[in-house]
Amino acid sequence: MPELPDVAHFKKYLDATSLHQTIRHTVVHDRAVLEGVSAPRLRNTLQNRSFESTNRWGKYLFVEVQQSPWLVMHFGMTGFLDYAAEPAKSPAHARVVYQFDSACRLAYVCQRKLGLVTLAEDIESFGRSQGLGPDAMDEHFDSGQFLSRLDGRRGAIKSALMNQDILAGVGNVYSDEILFQAGIDPTRTVGDLDGGELRNVYRTLRKVLRKAIDRNADVARLPSNWLLPHRERGRSCPRCGQELDQIKVSGRTAYVCHGCQH
DNA sequence: ACATTGACCTGAGAGC
């Protein structure tokens, strides 16, 4: 579930807790989340260094390590960060634990192991190697760019929004929210939407992500007339009261209000 | 080149 707003929250969380502390050591509890880096290399890279700053691109979090490559974390669908004072028990499913001199530690938790931890020399080339499109909240990513990157696409608008090569950061849940608020049926194809509708999707995308970031992607704090707090089987639309439909779009579960979305 | 589907992973919840 961690999408752009969730990762933005993890970034704030790491910034507020874990910068400028010497890393005493790093414990890899499960190497399955490591990709392209061995446990010893990760340990050695971080040893006696500190986290200096962070960046985010789509669903990836980058952590600047003093005089070293960047630490890269992706959270799959169940990942998050947990900071606590030692000797706190590691939370269940902690896969990598960064232990600081201050006797506190930051745990990378990932129950379903669909996330990843790695190192990268620089953000730009890492993103390019992943084929990532522009970050959905990048200031340079404007509606003109949005339209041109969608040009020639044949699939459903929902699938395009979730395609990280086109734009990075939107996943299944927020693509539903964006299309709900834009009043557009997720099964409609990109080519079927006119310029006005696509610009509306762009504006809504920015508005939804902005507010979700401001609220720390906390569902309990999102407006009750959003789809997200009601995104469950059998629930009804917070705007028109009609029962929500649960459908599949390219194999992904989608929630749609056929009273509001056309 | 682009779209779609299944696999990966694990635990919660449903159904019997």
Place this chain on the structure above:
DNA sequence: TGCTCTCAGGTCAATG
């Protein structure tokens, strides 16, 4: 109670 089945969803490889 306990077993089995299905489902969640981010990404990638395989297939269309």
